Amino acid sequence: MTTTDSSTPARVPTGRRRIGDVIFANTASGAGALILLILAGVAAFLIIQSMDSLRANTVNFFTTTDWNASTREDPAFGVAALAFGTVLAATIALLLATPVAIGIALFIVYYAPRRVAALLGYIVDLLAAIPSVVYGLWGVVFLVGQLRPFYDALENYLGWIPLFAGPVSATGRTMLSAGLVLAVMILPIITAMSRDVFHQVPQANREAALALGATRWEMIRMAVLPFGRPGVIGGAMLGLGRALGETMAVAMILSPSLVISPFLLQSGNQTIAAHIALQYPEATGYGVSALIAAGLVLFAITLAVNMGARFIVARRKEFS
Amino acid sequence: MTTTTTTPSTGSSGDGPRLSSSSLLTGSLPRSFAPLLLAGTAVVVGGALFALGLFHLVSFAVLTAGVYLIAITVASRAVEGGRKAKDRLVTGVVYCCFGLAMAPLISLLWTVLVNGLKRFDGYFLTVSMNGVIPSMDAGGVYHAIVGTLVITGVAALISIPIGLLAAIYLVEYGKGRLKQAITFFVDVMTGIPSIVAGLFVVALWIMIFGPGNTSGLAGAISLSVLMIPVVVRSSEEMLRLVPNELREASYALGVPKWLTIVKVVLPTAIAGITTGIMLALARVIGETAPLILTAGIASTRINANPFEGQMMSLPVFIYQQVRAMGSSGDAGIYAEERAWAAALTLILIVMLLFFAARLISRLFAPKLGR
Amino acid sequence: MAKRIDVSGLHVYYGDFLAVEDVSMTIEPRSVTAFIGSSGCGKSTFLRTLNRMHEVNPNARVEGKVMLDDLDIYGPDVDPVAVRREIGMVFQRANPFPTMSIYDNVIAGAKLNNQRLSKREADEIVERSLRGANLWEEVKDRLHKPGAGLSGGQQQRLCIARATAVEPEVLLMDEPCSALDPISTLAIEDLIANLKENYTIVIVTHNMQQAARVSDRTAFFNLAGTGKPGRLIEMGDTNRIFTKPEKKETENYITGRFG
Numbered sequence: 019m020t021t022t023d024s025s026t027p028a029r030v031p032t033g034r035r036r037i038g039d040v041i042f043a044n045t046a047s048g049a050g051a052l053i054l055l056i057l058a059g060v061a062a063f064l065i066i067q068s069m070d071s072l073r074a075n076t077v078n079f080f081t082t083t084d085w086n087a088s089t090r091e092d093p094a095f096g097v098a099a100l101a102f103g104t105v106l107a108a109t110i111a112l113l114l115a116t117p118v119a120i121g122i123a124l125f126i127v128y129y130a131p132r133r134v135a136a137l138l139g140y141i142v143d144l145l146a147a148i149p150s151v152v153y154g155l156w157g158v159v160f161l162v163g164q165l166r167p168f169y170d171a172l173e174n175y176l177g178w179i180p181l182f183a184g185p186v187s188a189t190g191r192t193m194l195s196a197g198l199v200l201a202v203m204i205l206p207i208i209t210a211m212s213r214d215v216f217h218q219v220p221q222a223n224r225e226a227a228l229a230l231g232a233t234r235w236e237m238i239r240m241a242v243l244p245f246g247r248p249g250v251i252g253g254a255m256l257g258l259g260r261a262l263g264e265t266m267a268v269a270m271i272l273s274p275s276l277v278i279s280p281f282l283l284q285s286g287n288q289t290i291a292a293h294i295a296l297q298y299p300e301a302t303g304y305g306v307s308a309l310i311a312a313g314l315v316l317f318a319i320t321l322a323v324n325m326g327a328r329f330i331v332a333r334r335k336e337f338s
Numbered sequence: 339m340t341t342t343t344t345t346p347s348t349g350s351s352g353d354g355p356r357l358s359s360s361s362l363l364t365g366s367l368p369r370s371f372a373p374l375l376l377a378g379t380a381v382v383v384g385g386a387l388f389a390l391g392l393f394h395l396v397s398f399a400v401l402t403a404g405v406y407l408i409a410i411t412v413a414s415r416a417v418e419g420g421r422k423a424k425d426r427l428v429t430g431v432v433y434c435c436f437g438l439a440m441a442p443l444i445s446l447l448w449t450v451l452v453n454g455l456k457r458f459d460g461y462f463l464t465v466s467m468n469g470v471i472p473s474m475d476a477g478g479v480y481h482a483i484v485g486t487l488v489i490t491g492v493a494a495l496i497s498i499p500i501g502l503l504a505a506i507y508l509v510e511y512g513k514g515r516l517k518q519a520i521t522f523f524v525d526v527m528t529g530i531p532s533i534v535a536g537l538f539v540v541a542l543w544i545m546i547f548g549p550g551n552t553s554g555l556a557g558a559i560s561l562s563v564l565m566i567p568v569v570v571r572s573s574e575e576m577l578r579l580v581p582n583e584l585r586e587a588s589y590a591l592g593v594p595k596w597l598t599i600v601k602v603v604l605p606t607a608i609a610g611i612t613t614g615i616m617l618a619l620a621r622v623i624g625e626t627a628p629l630i631l632t633a634g635i636a637s638t639r640i641n642a643n644p645f646e647g648q649m650m651s652l653p654v655f656i657y658q659q660v661r662a663m664g665s666s667g668d669a670g671i672y673a674e675e676r677a678w679a680a681a682l683t684l685i686l687i688v689m690l691l692f693f694a695a696r697l698i699s700r701l702f703a704p705k706l707g708r
Numbered sequence: 709m710a711k712r713i714d715v716s717g718l719h720v721y722y723g724d725f726l727a728v729e730d731v732s733m734t735i736e737p738r739s740v741t742a743f744i745g746s747s748g749c750g751k752s753t754f755l756r757t758l759n760r761m762h763e764v765n766p767n768a769r770v771e772g773k774v775m776l777d778d779l780d781i782y783g784p785d786v787d788p789v790a791v792r793r794e795i796g797m798v799f800q801r802a803n804p805f806p807t808m809s810i811y812d813n814v815i816a817g818a819k820l821n822n823q824r825l826s827k828r829e830a831d832e833i834v835e836r837s838l839r840g841a842n843l844w845e846e847v848k849d850r851l852h853k854p855g856a857g858l859s860g861g862q863q864q865r866l867c868i869a870r871a872t873a874v875e876p877e878v879l880l881m882d883e884p885c886s887a888l889d890p891i892s893t894l895a896i897e898d899l900i901a902n903l904k905e906n907y908t909i910v911i912v913t914h915n916m917q918q919a920a921r922v923s924d925r926t927a928f929f930n931l932a933g934t935g936k937p938g939r940l941i942e943m944g945d946t947n948r949i950f951t952k953p954e955k956k957e958t959e960n961y962i963t964g965r966f967g
Binding site for chain 2: 785787820
C-alpha cells in the first residue's frame with residue numbers, strides 16, 4: 019500500500035489536473051456557445067412568434083402604413099410608416115450629432131488643455147450613461163417647450179423648404195424634437211469613437227505637417243482627418259444603430275401618427291421601437307405577434323447598419 | 339561670407355516677397371485679442387438684446403458665438419491672412435461644439451436636480467405607490483427601487499458568469515471557427531435594440547407560459563441579453579492586457595492552465611473586469627423599454643419575488659408617471675413631481691455605479707497593470 | 709536661398725527642468741553643420757527649438773535668442789507657422805502621410821502656401837523636388853501610389869523632397885539615417901552634399917563617421933552630469949574637431965574613451 023502510494027502521486031494529480039482543465043475549458047467554451055445560442059434564439063423566437071400574425075395579415079406588411087392588429091380576425095397592419103419614421107428620426111440625429119461629435123473629439127484631443135481634456139473624456143462617458151428615459155423626461159417636459167420659438171423662427175424663415183413647412187405643432191412634440199434628443203444621446207458614442215482614432219494618429223505625421231508650416235487646422239486636415247475618417251464613419255454608424263433602436267426618448271417626446279410625413283415641425287410619424295413600447299400594453303389578439311414582426315424589421319435594419327459599421331472599422335485596421 | 343550677394347544664381351526658382359525675412363513678420367493679433375473680442379461681442383450682443391427686449395439665454399449664446407466667429411475671421415483675415423483666419427475660425431467652431439455638447443448635459447442635470455429635489459426625501463424613498471390614487475399627494479418609489487435592484491441583480495447573476503467565462507474562452511482557449519463566430523456575434527449582439535431584447539423574452543415567455551405572463555425574471559433575462567455582450571467585450575479587453583510572461587511563469591511552476599487562469603490571470607485583471615461590469619450595470623439599470631414589455635408597467639406594490647407577478651422598476655416608474663402627467667388637476671402635477679424625483683434617484687444610482695467603477699479602476703489598475 | 713542662424717544664450721526648459729543650458733552658436737549658410745554627442749545630451753531638443761517644433765510639447769519653453777539672418781524667430785510678432793515654413797525639418801523616422809500618394813505627399817506643404825496651384829506648377833514642383841531628392845527616377849512611374857509602399861530609404865528621401873518642395877531657407881535633419889541600412893544611408897549622405905549648395909543644413913547624428921563625412925562644421929554637445937542640463941562643449945570646423953579638439957571631453961568622446 020505504502021509503496022504504491024509513494025510511486026503514484028506524480029500521476030494522480032496530473033490526472034486530476036486534466037479533469038480540472040477539461041471541465042474549466044468546457045465550461046468556458048459552453049458559455050461562448052451559449053451566447054451564440056441566445057442570439058439564434060432571439061432570431062428564431064422572433065420569427066416563429068411573428069408568423070402567426072404575418073400569415074393572418076390581410077394586407078402587405080411592407081407597404082401598408084395602418085396598424086390594425088389587435089383583433090382576433092383579419093388583422094391589417096404594415097411597417098411602411100414606422101420604418102420611414104425610424105429611419106427619419108435616426109437620420110436627423112446622425113446629421114445633427116456627427117459634425118458636433120467630430121468637433122468635440124478634436125477639442126478633447128487637440129485643443130483643450132490636458133487636464134481639461136481628461137475631465138471632458140469623463141463627462142462624455144457620463145453623458146452616455148444617463149438613462150434614455152431621463153432624456154425622454156427632460157425632452158418632453160423641458161426641451162420641447164424651449165424649442166417652440168426656435169421652431170416658429172424656422173418656419174418663418176425656412177418655411178419654403180418642405181421639411182420646415184408649417185403649421186408648427188403647438189406642443190413642439192415633433193420629429194425634429196425627437197431627432198434632437200436622439201442626437202444628444204448618440205453624441206457620446208460618436209465622440210468616443212472619434213476621440214479614440216484621433217488619439218491614434220501617429221505623432222510623426224502630425225509633426226511632419228507642422229514642420230511643413232501648417233497651422234493647427236491644416237495639420238488636422240492633412241494628417242488627422244484622413245487617418246481618422248474610417249473610425250469616425252464607423253462611430254457614426256454605431257451611433258446610427260443606437261438611434262434606430264432607441265425607444266423611450268421617441269416614445270415620450272413624439273406625438274405619433276401613422277403617416278409618412280416629411281414635415282419635421284408638425285406632429286406625426288412614428289418609429290418602430292416607440293410604437294412597440296406604446297402599443298404593447300394594449301395589444302390583444304394578433305397585436306403582440308404583429309409587434310414582434312415589427313421588432314424583427316427593426317432588428318434587421320440595425321443588424322445591417324451595425325455590420326456595415328464593423329466592416330468599415332475592420333477595414334481601417336487592415337490599413338494600419 | 340556674410341553678404342549673400344550670390345543669391346541671383348539660385349534665387350530664380352521662387353523669388354517673391356516671402357524670401358525676405360520680413361515675411362516672418364506676418365502681422366499677428368495680440369494674444370489677448372480673441373478673449374477680449376469674445377467678451378466685447380458678448381457685451382454688445384447682450385446689450386442689444388436687452389434693449390430690444392428679446393433677451394433669452396439661448397439666442398444670446400448663439401448670436402454671440404455667431405458674431406464672434408465672423409468678427410475673429412474678418413479681423414484675422416485682415417491682419418494675419420487667410421490661412422490664419424481659417425485656423426482661428428475652426429478653433430472657434432471647435433470650441434462652440436464643445437459648448438453645444440455641454441449645454442444639454444448641464445441643462446438636463448440642472449432640471450433633474452431642481453425639479454427632483456421637490457419630492458426627493460426620506461418619505462419618497464421609503465413608501466410604495468400601493469393604494470395611492472392619482473389625486474393623492476402621496477406615494478414613493480420604494481417598490482421601484484426594490485424592483486430595480488432585484489431585476490438588475492438577477493440580470494447580473496446571469497450575465498457575469500456567462501460573459502466572463504465567454505471572455506475567458508475567447509482569450510485563453512478560443513481558436514478557429516467558434517472563436518471567430520463568437521467574436522462576430524458578440525459584436526452583433528452589442529447592437530441589438532433594447533426593445534428587441536424585450537420582444538425576445540416576450541416571444542420566449544409566450545412559448546413557455548402562454549401570453550400575458552410578466553415577471554421580474556423575464557425582465558432580468560431581457561436585460562441579460564443587453565448586458566452579456568458588454569461584459570464579454572470589456573472583460574476580454576482586460577484579460578488581453580495581462581502579460582503573457584505571467585502565464586508562462588505560472589506554467590513553468592507546473593501549475594495547470596485552469597488554475598493559472600483562476601489564480602494568476604483573473605486576479606491580475608480583476609480591477610479592470612470589475613470596472614467593466616459596473617459600467618455595464620450602469621448601462622442596463624436605466625433600460626426601460628424591455629421592462630415595459632416583460633415586467634409590466636402597472637405594479638404599485640412592493641414585490642421582491644422575481645418569479646411571480648409584475649415588478650416595477652425606477653425607469654418604468656418614470657415612464658408611468660410621465661404618462662400620468664396629462665391627468666387633470668393636481669394629479670398631473672404630482673405625477674410630474676414623482677417623475678422628476680424618480681429620475682433624480684435613478685441618476686444618482688447610475689452616477690454612484692459610474693464613479694465607483696472609475697474609482698476601482700484608478701485605485702487598483704496602476705499597480706496591477708504592468 | 710539659405711540663411712544664417714545665430715543662436716545666443718539659449719536655454720530650453722521642460723516645465724521646471726532645464727534640459728539645455730546656455731547655447732550660443734552661429735550656423736553658416738550653404739554649409740552642413742553636424743551636432744554630435746551622446747544620447748540625451750539635448751542635441752535633438754536644441755535642434756527642435758531652431759524651428760519652434762518643441763512647442764508641440766506644451767511643457768517646453770525657451771529663453772534666449774535665435775536669429776534667422778536679422779530676425780529673431782522668437783520675436784513677439786513672429787508666427788511659428790511661418791518659421792517652420794522657412795526652416796524645414798526631416799525626422800528620425802521617415803513619416804510620409806500614410807493616406808496620401810507619393811505625389812500628394814510632395815505637394816502637401818507647397819499647397820498650403822499657394823492654394824491655387826495649377827496642375828502644371830504642381831507637376832513642376834513635384835518633379836523638381838523629387839529630382840532634388842534623387843528619387844525621381846525610382847518613383848516617376850508610380851507617383852500616385854501610396855508613399856507608405858516605398859522602402860525605408862526611399863521614404864526618407866520622399867520626406868526630404870516634401871520638405872524641400874516648400875523651398876525653405878534652412879533644413880533641419882534629426883538623425884535622418886538612424887533607421888536606415890548602409891546603402892540607403894549613403895544615398896542620403898550624397899543627397900545632403902548636393903542640397904548644401906542651396907540650403908543651410910543642420911544634421912543631428914549619432915554616427916561620428918557620418919558627421920566627419922558630410923559636415924563642414926561640427927558642434928559637440930554633452931551633459932554636465934546625470935540629471936544636469938545638456939551644454940554645447942565646443943564647435944568648429946569638422947576637420948579641426950576631429951583632429952585637434954580643444955576640450956578634453958570632446959577628445960574623449962571622439963576617441964571613444966567616453967566618460
